[in-house]
Amino acid sequence: VPGAVSYNPATNIATFTPTGPLANGTNYTVTVTTGVRDVGGNPLAANFISNFTTVLVVDVIAPTVVSVVPSNGVSNVATNTQVTVTFSEPMNPTTINSTNVQLTVTTGAVVSATVTYNAGTNAAVITPTSPLANGTTYTVRVTTAVRDVAGNPLAAQFTSTFTTVADTTSPTVVATTPVNNATSVPVSSTVTVTFSEDMNPSTINGMTFSVRPTTGVTVVTGVVSYNVSTRIATFTPTSALTANTNYTATVTTGARDLAGNGLTGNFTFFFTTAP
Numbered sequence: 001v002p003g004a005v006s007y008n009p010a011t012n013i014a015t016f017t018p019t020g021p022l023a024n025g026t027n028y029t030v031t032v033t034t035g036v037r038d039v040g041g042n043p044l045a046a047n048f049i050s051n052f053t054t055v056l057v058v059d060v061i062a063p064t065v066v067s068v069v070p071s072n073g074v075s076n077v078a079t080n081t082q083v084t085v086t087f088s089e090p091m092n093p094t095t096i097n098s099t100n101v102q103l104t105v106t107t108g109a110v111v112s113a114t115v116t117y118n119a120g121t122n123a124a125v126i127t128p129t130s131p132l133a134n135g136t137t138y139t140v141r142v143t144t145a146v147r148d149v150a151g152n153p154l155a156a157q158f159t160s161t162f163t164t165v166a167d168t169t170s171p172t173v174v175a176t177t178p179v180n181n182a183t184s185v186p187v188s189s190t191v192t193v194t195f196s197e198d199m200n201p202s203t204i205n206g207m208t209f210s211v212r213p214t215t216g217v218t219v220v221t222g223v224v225s226y227n228v229s230t231r232i233a234t235f236t237p238t239s240a241l242t243a244n245t246n247y248t249a250t251v252t253t254g255a256r257d258l259a260g261n262g263l264t265g266n267f268t269f270f271f272t273t274a275p
Contacts, residue, residue, distance in 0.1 A: 002020070029049060063091060068158075100145040137161055138161065177191065192234045198228065199258070215246070241273050243273050244272070
């Protein structure tokens with residue numbers, strides 16, 4: 001047991017003071033070895049051993065949640081946040097898990113996350129496996145299945161909510177095919193653009209993504225599609241492009257991400273078909 005030993009020569013009494021409280025209902029052994037000696041250098045005749053048992057105090061007090069970070073009702077929370085739930089007393093670590101301590105969205109879907117317990121701070125920490133969505137309200141839920149070290153369940157289910165910061169970042173085009181200023185492009189080619197983030201599919205259409213001869217005004221007839229998994233918009237001409245012709249592909253500011261942010265300006269790139 002961690003503690004400090006002191007000696008009073010006036011009373012011949014040695015005192016052991018534990019660093020912290022002893023455990024309830026626990027048997028302890030006191031040992032004094034022959035390493036202790038009198039002022040004449042004579043050792044103790046033999047090791048001295050004594051036992052005692054602390055009083056058994058039954059813990060019947062239910063634990064509670066004393067704080068949560070982010071705090072209840074707060075907004076503009078970063079999407080990479082961790083959630084920390086602090087309890088009023090030491091908890092049984094086996095009950096602090098992703099079933100009993102959860103983060104959910106308003107639809108009730110559980111956010112994929114790891115849940116850990118810090119015995120030093122009596123705190124459960126929820127770490128989402130990926131960034132949270134922008135502008136979304138989340139609920140922290142701790143059920144009565146969590147228990148303290150004495151087996152007492154949480155007094156009542158605990159819930160708290162917070163809202164993440166709104167998405168105000170405009171999407172960009174990060175790649176194209178053909179690449180800008182490409183030459184000898186096959187006339188049978190499709191034209192694609194890859195966006196920096198998830199886009200609103202309803203805004204990716206023939207009005208926001210078009211191809212036309214650079215020296216002309218008539219857009220090429222074609223079909224625009226969007227793949228939500230790859231963030232790639234594809235323009236497929238209805239018929240082959242004209243040979244040996246320079247084309248301009250344009251994505252307008254009408255193309256918007258899921259938060260409604262449009263491109264900061266029209267995006268254009270050029271390519272020339274093969275002779």
